[in-house]
Amino acid sequence: MAEEPLDCLIVGAGPAGLTAAIYLARFHLDIRVVDAGNSRAGLIPKTRNHAGFPEGISGPNLLRRMNQQARIYGARIEEGEVTAIARDDDLFHISTSDGEVVARSILLATGVVNIRPEMRAEVHDQALARGLIRYCPICDAYEVTDLPVGVIGSGEHGVREAIFLRGYTADLALIAPAGPHELDDAQRALLEQAGIAAIDGPAHNFQLAADHIQVDTAAGTRSFASIYPALGSVIRSELARSLGAEASDEGCLVVDDHQRTSIAGLYAAGDVVKGLDQISHAMGEGGVAATTIRNDLARRHPFMR
Ligand SMILES: Cc1cc2nc3c(=O)[nH]c(=O)nc-3n(C[C@H](O)[C@H](O)[C@H](O)COP(=O)(O)OP(=O)(O)OC[C@H]3O[C@@H](n4cnc5c(N)ncnc54)[C@H](O)[C@@H]3O)c2cc1C
Structure with a gap:
């Protein structure tokens, strides 16, 4: 006999997917989570802005605890990759690295990948673990208050990030990643007014010391307490876009107030999804999505025990 379709397949076990898994499992739904194992939260040495943890908590520890909580209520969480999704009437046919799955609904919680500066992977990972490279000023710029900080970037995105960081420190430089800066007159004036040095690249030869990171630029070697790459991100929305789901120009999925994408039965x-890239926001959206999924499914197949 063919297996019953899952009520929901969740793609991704970061804060969004795991929150949804906890809710959906506690709604007594038949769900599965498939995760490729590279959550951005897994890169956090210690988050100090996530409410409820006054001493801070590491990203891997937080994920472990959420994973454990979801399993207590029966969520199946499997390592693997979802490679394709097809839709047929009311059902989704999902190809994973472990075979085919059929589900009544899908929650995409696949996150984004930060674009890294040109540097060796092991140097990058060590720098990240020690707070010498940081990716999220909203999360952790507090930790570099009044310290020398470099931003690797240029153009509108680089300037925006540097100006944001100006709220934490006056000792700031914006370094172009690959060559001369691409800045218009207004951007240069803004940087000058804020006292932010604009240094041409390439930014290369990153060297780590006990409490600082050095980088070679067109203006010589510079030393910082921390460097923030502002090079953009790759949005992992291709599975939804392959079904025709609406996305922004950058690739962020467009959803309604209840986390529904433009494809019926597909949530994100x-x-x-475009928004504040934060753990708390991902968790909030995961909770809203799970409740919507439950209620939308109940309209088609009322749940009774
Ligand atoms: C260095 C760093 C520090 C940060 N610090 C903080 C902080 O202090 N506070 C804070 O609030 N936020 C912080 N953030 C941001 C936070 O990590 C993210 O906002 C959060 O992880 C987003 O959760 P998510 O569930 O949307 O995505 P993610 O956590 O990125 O999880 C997505 C998951 O989907 C999986 N996946 C993707 N595609 C597939 C596929 N096709 N098949 C199967 N699985 C797939 C991935 O493997 C991954 O596990 C930080 C980010 C970084 C990089």
């Missing part, structure tokens, strides 16, 4: 939560 977390960084893959």
